[in-house]
Amino acid sequence: MKILVINTGSSSIKYQLFDMAKETVLATGMAERIGSDAGTLSHTVTAADGTRNTIEITENMDHARGLSRIAALLMDKKHGVINDTSDVFAVGHRVVHGGETFQDPRIIDQRILDEIEKNTPLAPLHNPANLTGIRVAGAVFPNALQVAVFDTAFHQTLPKQAYMYALPHDLYDTHRIRRYGFHGTSHSYVAGKAAKFLNTPLARLNLITLHLGNGASATAIRNGKSVDTSMGLTPLEGLVMGSRTGDMDPAIPFFLSRHLDMSLDEIDTIFNRQSGLKGLCGENDMRTVLEKAAAGDDHARLALDVYTYRIKKYIGAYTAVLGRVDALVFTGGIGENASAVRERCCRGLAGLGIVIDPVENRDKKTLPRRISPRNTSVAVLVVPTDEELEIARQTQKKVLE
Numbered sequence: 001m002k003i004l005v006i007n008t009g010s011s012s013i014k015y016q017l018f019d020m021a022k023e024t025v026l027a028t029g030m031a032e033r034i035g036s037d038a039g040t041l042s043h044t045v046t047a048a049d050g051t052r053n054t055i056e057i058t059e060n061m062d063h064a065r066g067l068s069r070i071a072a073l074l075m076d077k078k079h080g081v082i083n084d085t086s087d088v089f090a091v092g093h094r095v096v097h098g099g100e101t102f103q104d105p106r107i108i109d110q111r112i113l114d115e116i117e118k119n120t121p122l123a124p125l126h127n128p129a130n131l132t133g134i135r136v137a138g139a140v141f142p143n144a145l146q147v148a149v150f151d152t153a154f155h156q157t158l159p160k161q162a163y164m165y166a167l168p169h170d171l172y173d174t175h176r177i178r179r180y181g182f183h184g185t186s187h188s189y190v191a192g193k194a195a196k197f198l199n200t201p202l203a204r205l206n207l208i209t210l211h212l213g214n215g216a217s218a219t220a221i222r223n224g225k226s227v228d229t230s231m232g233l234t235p236l237e238g239l240v241m242g243s244r245t246g247d248m249d250p251a252i253p254f255f256l257s258r259h260l261d262m263s264l265d266e267i268d269t270i271f272n273r274q275s276g277l278k279g280l281c282g283e284n285d286m287r288t289v290l291e292k293a294a295a296g297d298d299h300a301r302l303a304l305d306v307y308t309y310r311i312k313k314y315i316g317a318y319t320a321v322l323g324r325v326d327a328l329v330f331t332g333g334i335g336e337n338a339s340a341v342r343e344r345c346c347r348g349l350a351g352l353g354i355v356i357d358p359v360e361n362r363d364k365k366t367l368p369r370r371i372s373p374r375n376t377s378v379a380v381l382v383v384p385t386d387e388e389l390e391i392a393r394q395t396q397k398k399v400l401e
C-alpha cells in the first residue's frame with residue numbers, strides 16, 4: 001500500500017511517499033515560498049538500490065499547482081515511483097489543531113472538514129493551510145482516501161486538572177480556552193519506540209518525552225497515555241524554543257501595551273518570532289548558539305542556560321506528576337544531536353535517578369540508544385523521531401479499520 005504524507009503550511013508543502021509493505025520512503029520533498037514569484041520545489045527519489053536523485057524546480061505556484069507538480073514528478077517516466085495517481089491508496093495529512101473533537105485520525109469527509117474549520121480560531125495560521133492541503137490533494141489524487149492526523153490528538157487524554165487554565169470557567173465553556181498540547185505524533189512515536197527499546201509494553205511505562213526541535217515541548221506519559229504536556233492553547237507555552245518565549249508572566253503583554261504602546265500584532269510577533277534563543281542571543285539555530293557559547297559569547301551562554309534550566313524544571317515537575325519515571329526520552333533536531341544540551345538538562349538530577357554516561361551521550365549513533373548507566377532507575381534515551389512515518393502508520397491503520 002502506498003501512502004502519501006502531506007504537511008501543508010501557508011507557503012509550503014512537505015511530503016513523503018511511503019511503501020507501507022516495508023515502510024520504505026520512495027520519494028520525499030518540499031515546495032516552498034508558495035504564492036511568491038520564486039516558488040521552489042525540491043523532490044528526491046530513492047531508488048531500490050538506495051541511490052538518490054534530486055530534482056529542483058523554480059516557478060510561480062499556488063498550492064494546487066505545487067501539488068500537481070509533485071504528482072507529475074511522482075509519475076515521471078524516468079525517475080517516477082508510481083504509474084498513476086490512483087496508485088496512492090491514501091493521503092495522510094498533518095492537521096495541527098483538532099480541538100476537543102478529535103482524539104484519533106479521521107477519514108475526511110465534508111463533516112470532518114467542517115469540524116476542522118470550526119477549530120480554526122484555535123490555530124488561525126495552521127488549520128486554514130491544512131484545509132487547503134486537503135482540498136488540493138482531493139483534486140490531485142481523486143481516488144485516494146484522505147485521512148487527517150491531528151497534532152493535538154495524543155494529548156486528549158490529559159486530565160482536566162492538567163488542561164484547565166485558572167480562568168473564568170465560562171471561557172472554557174463558551175470558547176474552549178484550555179491547554180491542548182502539540183507535537184502529539186512525535187511524542188507518541190518516540191514513546192512507542194522507547195517501549196520497544198526497553199522491551200516493555202508501553203501501557204506499563206511512565207515516560208517523560210522531550211521533543212526539542214525548532215519548536216519544543218515536554219510530555220508526561222503515564223502507562224502509555226499523555227497526562228501532561230508543556231504546550232497549551234497554542235504552541236507558545238512551555239519550553240524555550242528557537243524563537244518562541246515559552247512560559248512567562250501573562251502580565252507582560254499588558255506592560256508592553258500600556259507602557260510601550262505596542263499593538264497586539266507586534267506583541268504576537270515578538271513572542272512567536274523574536275524571542276526564545278533568538279531573542280536571548282540573536283540566533284535561533286542551536287548549532288550556532290553552541291558554537292558561539294563555546295567561543296565565549298555571553299549572550300549565547302545565557303541563552304543555553306535559560307533553555308536548559310527551563311527543561312530541567314519540566315523534568316522535575318513531570319517527575320512529581322508521574323511519581324515514578326521509567327525513562328526520559330530526548331528527540332527532535334536538538335534532542336537527538338546536541339549532547340551538550342542533554343548533559344546540561346540532566347546535570348544535578350542524580351537525586352531523581354537521572355544520570356548520563358558522558359561517553360554514551362557523545363556517541364553519534366542515530367538508532368534509539370541508552371545514554372544512562374544500566375544501574376540507574378531512569379533510563380535516559382535518545383530516540384530519533386519520524387513524524388511522517390507515524391502519520392503514514394496512523395493513516396494505514398485508519399483506512400484498514
Ligand code: ADP
Nearest residue numbers: 212213214215284285286287332333334337338
Ligand atoms: P523542526 O522543529 O523544524 O522539525 P528540527 O527537529 O529539525 O526542527 O530541529 C532543528 C534544531 O535542531 C535547530 O535548532 C538545529 O540547530 C538543531 N540541530 C540539528 N542538528 C544539530 C546538531 N548536530 N547539534 C546541535 N543542534 C542541532
